Amino acid sequence: MALIVQKFGGTSVGSPERIASVAKKAATFREKGHSLVIVVSAMSGETNRLLALAHEINPNPEPRELDVLLATGEQVTIALLSIAIAKYHLPVRSYTGAQARIRTDSAYSKARIQNIDTKQIFHDLNLGRIVVVAGFQGIDDKGDITTLGRGGSDTTAVALAAALKADECQIYTDVDGVYTTDPRVVPEARRLNSLAYEEMLELASLGAKVLQIRSVEFASKYNVPLRVLSSFEENGEGTIITAETERMEEPLISGIAFNRDEAKLTILGVPNEPGVAYRILEPIAGANIEVDVIIQNVGQDGTTDFTFTVHRNDYQRALRILKDTSVQLKAREVIGDDNIAKVSLVGVGMRSHAGIASTMFRILAEEKVNIQMISTSEIKISVVIDEKYLEASIQALHTAFNLAKPTG
């Protein structure tokens, strides 16, 4: 008899058939006696269709009106899903963001939820109704429609779960959970039963794009148990993401994230004096280029070497900027490499176990992989290596840390 918030994304409600299948899932769930709030996105393709209409009329549409336009996408889905659920003779009520009283600030297209008045929803749940809420949207204090921006429906679901003090927030996607690493690289990769919020944040930002970072942060802040499940599978357990303390036994490593979207730039022989890091990175940031890993080493003869990574698409631009900077700073040389990959071990277990890093480095050495950069945080170790060793490295690490074996 739990209270569950479920969220279905655009692909899961992308056609009348898929909507019918979500309704069937809801009916099965309701029959077990659980209370159910369902958050839905716009049907896949709908948001792009609406955006194309707007841009055909005006290349710079008014943000307020764009939100009025886009909000119709989820409104269509809540109505259709409610119509589908009613076929099972179950009482159901749909609500737009405004009707669900999801109050946001007025930052059109990237609004933030401020509070949710749950009175009406609790009233419906008490009457045994399934409540269907439009994700991605809210209303500001002037009564204007707002949208939450990327990943907004996940955020709506988590915010509702927090406000309703739900037992669980279930995010249905096209994968059946979070894996120890990408199964396309390591066939033995295993679905994780559970994960800590922080681990999910590290895994998400490093490439395992299952959940929007913002919704994980939100869930963590309000301690909402978050479960990732497949919308195309019956009876899957998915992966539950909770606070660290709730887990019975910590595995050393939860997963291996990686990406090959980055390039590395190094400026050699920079005078080692205060303000140098700022003078190197400021022009890069000024060109709107995001920097990921940053490393500075003291070199010989009072100079220093400074290395950072950027997205591969920004590599040539960053290289030109860095060469200009190099002239101004009288640096010795600028070198770069866009055939690199980053591999990261993630796990809260690292905190209490020494030797993870040295094991990682040993395994890579045995594979004859040269480590070009190292960067560590409390629950993550990242190395930058030559791209051609990526698969072999991940496979070796996955085996060495026993990730294929269930840890509970």
Place this chain on the structure above:
Amino acid sequence: MALIVQKFGGTSVGSPERIASVAKKAATFREKGHSLVIVVSAMSGETNRLLALAHEINPNPEPRELDVLLATGEQVTIALLSIAIAKYHLPVRSYTGAQARIRTDSAYSKARIQNIDTKQIFHDLNLGRIVVVAGFQGIDDKGDITTLGRGGSDTTAVALAAALKADECQIYTDVDGVYTTDPRVVPEARRLNSLAYEEMLELASLGAKVLQIRSVEFASKYNVPLRVLSSFEENGEGTIITAETERMEEPLISGIAFNRDEAKLTILGVPNEPGVAYRILEPIAGANIEVDVIIQNVGQDGTTDFTFTVHRNDYQRALRILKDTSVQLKAREVIGDDNIAKVSLVGVGMRSHAGIASTMFRILAEEKVNIQMISTSEIKISVVIDEKYLEASIQALHTAFNLAKPTG
């Protein structure tokens, strides 16, 4: 410096190009210093697309949810039109029915407007903003989205004009006004500059389908001047529909309406006793057949003849029912004719001028047209004739009553 409410239907906003052209019209209008509230329908085809989606999921969609679904159609249009208007650097605000505080009862799919809180709209108009409102929709006192049913956008426009005490409510359509009769039948048919509400009601119900009856009734009740205009024409004057008293000079006849959708049925030699009309029409009504003209004549030998017209599609069904009734009532005979047409002269001038009917009958006699039925009201005379004389009769009447000559 007038306050004008304009309404554009689905065809007028059916594509990004058409929406751009409505925006241009609005900009021109605003530049003249007028205050402007624009009511729009869903883009043509959109409502049917949404209905098809709903029916694919559930042949009997929940009325509440169907309204949530359909209301998105106009919401898309208000956003797109506002985005188009903003291109002219004019301040603009869109409102859904709920945001415009159009309060209705809870009769989903055929809700009736109860009141409109105009505070926000007046506030916007005072700031020089163009206000764009979704037609066809409102909100009930529980906060549920409702739709107004057929012709709902016209009703929204008239209701807003009444609530705002607008100087005029302009209904843009694909014709440039109301004509003395159908120009396809009488090429000399002339656009009327002005018309009384009652005349429009008679002309509309008799076949000149330009405006929804409900919105004309509404305009009449609140005395809102209503103007019919073409959305595809610049600087057209259209036809203004007002209370009778506001017109300087009454023409005898405003227009000639007609239809050929009806069939005539007669039951002869019915005993002339109380309750006979009821016993004849009750089974017809019970079969959901609508009756238009009804005439009863006293016959010879204490019996009576009873004639009525129905839609031609219902003719065979009505004939079978009437034959059954005839047996029960011991009537002499049942006869019918589905090659008939109805011609109606409409004009408030009739009230104060005798002899209109006799002129009409003389003209038809000169054309050798036999009149089969006559029915009159205060501002209308209808005759039923053989369908083959329809065009000739209308042309002769149009000429005889000088309808081609402007009357002001």
